[in-house]
Amino acid sequence: MEKIYNSEEEFLKDYDSNMFEKLSMTTDIAIFSVSNKEQNNYRKLGEKKLSVLLIKRDNYPFKDKWCLPGGFLDVKNETLDDNAKRILENETNIHNIYIEQLYTFSDLNRDPRMRVVSTSYMALIDKNRLNDKLKENASWFDVKYTKKNNIIEFVLTNGKEIITFKIKQILKELTTDRYKYTIMENNDLAFDHPLVIISGIERLKNKIEYTDIVFNMMPEYFTLGELQQVYEVILNKELLDPAFRRIIADKVTKTDKVKTGGGHRPSALFKYNDKGE
Amino acid sequence: MEKIYNSEEEFLKDYDSNMFEKLSMTTDIAIFSVSNKEQNNYRKLGEKKLSVLLIKRDNYPFKDKWCLPGGFLDVKNETLDDNAKRILENETNIHNIYIEQLYTFSDLNRDPRMRVVSTSYMALIDKNRLNDKLKENASWFDVKYTKKNNIIEFVLTNGKEIITFKIKQILKELTTDRYKYTIMENNDLAFDHPLVIISGIERLKNKIEYTDIVFNMMPEYFTLGELQQVYEVILNKELLDPAFRRIIADKVTKTDKVKTGGGHRPSALFKYNDKGE
DNA sequence: TCAAAAGTGTTATCCCTACACCCATGC
DNA sequence: GCATGGGTGTAGGGATAACACTTTTGA
Numbered sequence: 120m121e122k123i124y125n126s127e128e129e130f131l132k133d134y135d136s137n138m139f140e141k142l143s144m145t146t147d148i149a150i151f152s153v154s155n156k157e158q159n160n161y162r163k164l165g166e167k168k169l170s171v172l173l174i175k176r177d178n179y180p181f182k183d184k185w186c187l188p189g190g191f192l193d194v195k196n197e198t199l200d201d202n203a204k205r206i207l208e209n210e211t212n213i214h215n216i217y218i219e220q221l222y223t224f225s226d227l228n229r230d231p232r233m234r235v236v237s238t239s240y241m242a243l244i245d246k247n248r249l250n251d252k253l254k255e256n257a258s259w260f261d262v263k264y265t266k267k268n269n270i271i272e273f274v275l276t277n278g279k280e281i282i283t284f285k286i287k288q289i290l291k292e293l294t295t296d297r298y299k300y301t302i303m304e305n306n307d308l309a310f311d312h313p314l315v316i317i318s319g320i321e322r323l324k325n326k327i328e329y330t331d332i333v334f335n336m337m338p339e340y341f342t343l344g345e346l347q348q349v350y351e352v353i354l355n356k357e358l359l360d361p362a363f364r365r366i367i368a369d370k371v372t373k374t375d376k377v378k379t380g381g382g383h384r385p386s387a388l389f390k391y392n393d394k395g396e
Numbered sequence: 397m398e399k400i401y402n403s404e405e406e407f408l409k410d411y412d413s414n415m416f417e418k419l420s421m422t423t424d425i426a427i428f429s430v431s432n433k434e435q436n437n438y439r440k441l442g443e444k445k446l447s448v449l450l451i452k453r454d455n456y457p458f459k460d461k462w463c464l465p466g467g468f469l470d471v472k473n474e475t476l477d478d479n480a481k482r483i484l485e486n487e488t489n490i491h492n493i494y495i496e497q498l499y500t501f502s503d504l505n506r507d508p509r510m511r512v513v514s515t516s517y518m519a520l521i522d523k524n525r526l527n528d529k530l531k532e533n534a535s536w537f538d539v540k541y542t543k544k545n546n547i548i549e550f551v552l553t554n555g556k557e558i559i560t561f562k563i564k565q566i567l568k569e570l571t572t573d574r575y576k577y578t579i580m581e582n583n584d585l586a587f588d589h590p591l592v593i594i595s596g597i598e599r600l601k602n603k604i605e606y607t608d609i610v611f612n613m614m615p616e617y618f619t620l621g622e623l624q625q626v627y628e629v630i631l632n633k634e635l636l637d638p639a640f641r642r643i644i645a646d647k648v649t650k651t652d653k654v655k656t657g658g659g660h661r662p663s664a665l666f667k668y669n670d671k672g673e
Numbered sequence: 674t675c676a677a678a679a680g681t682g683t684t685a686t687c688c689c690t691a692c693a694c695c696c697a698t699g700c
Numbered sequence: 701g702c703a704t705g706g707g708t709g710t711a712g713g714g715a716t717a718a719c720a721c722t723t724t725t726g727a
Contacts, residue, residue, distance in 0.1 A: 142419050142471045144513060161699075162704045192502075194419045194511050199502040217569060223500045223515050225469075225476040234471050236421060236513075238500050292494060293670045294608040331571040344705065361708070362689065383705040384697035393570045438727075439677045621678070638681075639717065660678040661724030 145237045146203040147189035147312060148218070149319035150211070152246035153336055153349050154261060162382035167348040168261040170246065171275070171316060173282075174210065175256040176309060180231050185282060186309035187316070188257075189237070203240045211244075212252045217335040218242045221318045224311055237310075241319040243335035262316070264355075270303065271317065282307040286317055320353075327353050331370055334391040342378055342386035343367070422514045423480040424466035424589060425495070426596035427488070429523035430613055430626050431538060439659035444625040445538040447523065448552070448593060450559075451487065452533040453586055457508050462559060463586035464593070465534075466514070480517045488521075489529045494612040495519045498595045501588055514587075518596040520612035539593070541632075547580065550590065559584040563594055597630075604630050608647055611668040619655055619663035620644070 150172040155165040173185040188210040192202045203218050221239040229235055246259065253259075260275040260282065269289065275282040284305040291299040302313050327333050333349060347363050369392070376388040427449040432442040450462040465487040469479045480495050498516040506512055523536065530536075537552040537559065546566065552559040561582040568576040579590050604610050610626060624640050646669070653665040 142421060142469070144419060144421075160704085164705075192419070192513075196504075198504060199500060199513070217571065219572075220499065223476060223497065225515075227473075227475060236469075236476070238502075292609075292612075294494065294611045294668070295496075295603070296607050297603075326572070326574075330573050332569075334571045335569075342706085359689095359691070360706085361691085364707080365689080379698080381705070382699045382703080384707080386706060391571070437677085439725090441678075619679085636717070636719090637679085638719090641680080642716080656725075658678070659676080659726045661680080663679060 141233060143233055143235050144192040144194075144199070145189050145235055146192070146199055146206060146240055147187045147237055147310070147315050148203050148207060148240045148242050149187055149221075149312075149315050150207070150216075150242040150244060151319060151323060151336070152244050152259065153352055154246060154259060164344060164348065164381075167345075167352045168263075169320075169352050170259045170261050171319075172211070172253075173258060173260050173275070173277075173308075174254075175258075177256065181309035184309045185258075185260075185280075185307065187312045199238050203242075207242060210254060210257060211249055213244065213249050216242050216244055217332065219322070219332075221315065221322060224314065226311065229311055239315040239318060241322055243323075243332060245336055245338050247338060262320075264320075273313065273316070275308075284308055284313045286313055323353055324355075331391070331393075334370075337391065340374065340376060340388040340390060342388060343371070344386060346371070346389070418510060420510055420512050421469040421471075421476070422466050422512055423469070423476055423483060423517055424464045424514055424587070424592050425480055425484060425517045425519050426464055426498075426589075426592050427484070427493075427519040427521060428596060428600060428613070429521050429536065430629055431523060431536060441621060441625065441658070444629045445540075446597075446629050447536045447538050448596075449488070449530075450535055450537050450552070450554075450585075451531075452535075454533065458586035461586045462535075462537075462557075462584065464589045476515050480519075484519060487531060487534060488526055490521065490526050493519050493521055494609065496599070496609075498592065498599060501591065503588065506588055516592040516595060518599055520600075520609060522613055522615050524615060539597075541597075548577075548594065550593070552585075561585055561590045563590055600630055601632075608668070608670075611647075611670075614668065617651065617653060617665040617667060619665060620648070621663055623648070623666070 152170050154168045154170045156168060158165055172188065174188050176182055176184050176186050188206055190202065190206045192199065197205070199220070200218065207216055207218070208214060218240050221241050223236060223238045225236045227234070229237065258277045260277045262273065262275055264271055264273045269287055271286045271288060273284050273286070284307065285303040287301050287303045288298045289301065291297055300314055300317050302311065305313050323332070327350065333353070336349060337346065343364060346367065347358060347360070350363065351357055371389040372392045374388050374390055377385040378388055379385040429447050431445045431447045433445060435442050449465065451465050453459055453461050453463050465483055467479070467483045469476065474482070476497070477495065484493055484495070485491060495517050498518050500513060500515045502513045504511070506514065535554045537554045539550065539552055541548055541550045546564055548563045548565060550561050550563070561584065562580040563577050564580045565575045565577055568574055577591055577594050579588065582590050600609070604627065610630070613626060614623065620641060623644065624635060624637070627640065628635055648666040649669045651665050651667055654662040655665055656662040
């Protein structure tokens with residue numbers, strides 16, 4: 120299991136020991152949610168942002184750096200899914216959260232303490248369901264990214280701190296238009312977690328088109344405008360109303376409820392139609 | 397590293413020992429290719445089949461059962477990709493083969509010898525490039541499967557032996573139309589390898605639509621008819637000629653070469669157009 | 674001559690984009 | 701009244717499916 124280091128000396132003492140011949144596994148989880156920026160104008164909708172949960176590390180290596188929630192596999196008792204769920208329950212107090220395995224990273228120098236292979240997960244949640252239950256060393260960061268040629272620049276901020284990193288996108292094989300990502304610049308985020316974040320975002324963008332995973336990030340009742348904003352935040356582009364409504368028409372059911380008070384025509388509230396198909 | 401058992405006693409002696417507290421990792425690789433069934437009719441094209449390479453195990457557990465090529469990770473020196481490539485080179489003598497990570501399986505009882513987490517890979521190859529180099533305990537099996545409701549029945553055959561298994565497809569979450577697969581019946585294939593095979597087939601079906609991976613299974617020069625057959629074998633359905641030609645038009649380049657001798661109009665030979673885009 | 678596959682053109686249909694337009698509300 | 705988002709209809713264009721048709725070969 121994970122060893123806790125409180126000082127650098129303690130950490131360096133183990134650094135050259137035989138620990139490095141053993142294999143450990145961890146899971147790292149990118150939990151995504153959508154946050155709502157308040158607006159001054161009483162008419163306008165709050166601007167939505169994609170956000171990810173980070174934890175401030177309290178031991179070496181990467182002490183005092185932000186990282187994704189993650190932890191070591193209990194070899195005797197857990198599957199990787201069990202492990203990811205347990206970590207999420209510890210960090211967020213939330214059960215029954217949607218998780219999905221992303222990719223298994225196995226760089227030799229990933230963790231200086233020992234040989235670690237890490238399976239990454241993506242988790243989705245409606246942030247409003249758990250906001251005040253977070254531990255004090257955890258914080259939601261809004262995610263913004265821009266792509267120029269093959270360089271993707273990320274800016275993460277929680278209002279007080281800013282985290283930046285750059286990722287390069289490369290064609291992996293001549294015969295695939297899937298990409299491989301490598302970290303170009305990263306001073307603020309522990310381990311290879313920038314890669315986990317971009318894998319999660321790519322998966323999310325992909326799956327929102329052909330599955331219903333987006334409803335894991337929505338409250339029970341929502342307006343179509345709110346749902347459209349979430350799509351727009353994830354896809355990083357604007358959608359036209361009529362097109363959007365056609366696409367999601369058979370995924371939602373209109374309810375009797377309406378949402379008023381917005382300085383405009385009240386919106387009908389919808390529910391996810393999980394009987395569908 | 398992997399321990400070789402030549403008798404069951406030897407194997408059972410270790411079974412209850414402390415080995416089970418340690419963690420090992422393996423990779424398992426589903427190598428797919430397309431085989432060509434000969435036809436009696438001189439005019440007809442050979443019928444194409446999807447095929448997968450299996451190895452006959454020579455030690456416990458699962459002694460004398462067929463399994464996918466796979467092996468233990470060298471913890472000190474290898475990434476998972478390195479490991480998969482090394483295993484493939486050992487088993488097939490082929491370098492520069494296309495590989496792609498699929499999914500990491502971590503069931504607690506996957507391997508009775510010890511706690512094993514296994515990352516599965518898919519590999520693609522043009523079988524004609526390596527046919528006579530195979531080791532004697534390796535054999536290509538044609539893959540046929542039929543789906544009734546949520547049960548998928550597989551029949552694998554290499555001409556002499558037949559391997560069958562059944563897999564059940566279940567909706568994993570209400571909010572995803574991705575599936576989870578569980579093994580219902582499996583007497584002939586080692587470990588959880590049926591799951592690796594179906595994951596690979598699903599990935600292949602998906603990616604053939606939006607990437608160029610199929611060309612990893614083609615020779616340098618091919619006719620559009622042959623290419624279409626490969627598509628049809630992988631997608632498990634027939635395609636209409638004009639539609640197919642439109643889809644792949646900008647992925648291939650016509651060459652001066654033609655293929656004659658088929659009892660019909662000669663076919664132009666095409667090349668993969670890897671300059672594209 | 675004929676069966677089989679190679680290869681091309683054409684039409685009808687569907688789906689999506691883009692735009693236009695009206696509705697209802699709170700200040 | 702008016703800005704704002706809610707909500708709907710429709711014309712045009714592009715892609716696709718389905719079909720018809722011609723070409724070329726080996727036996």
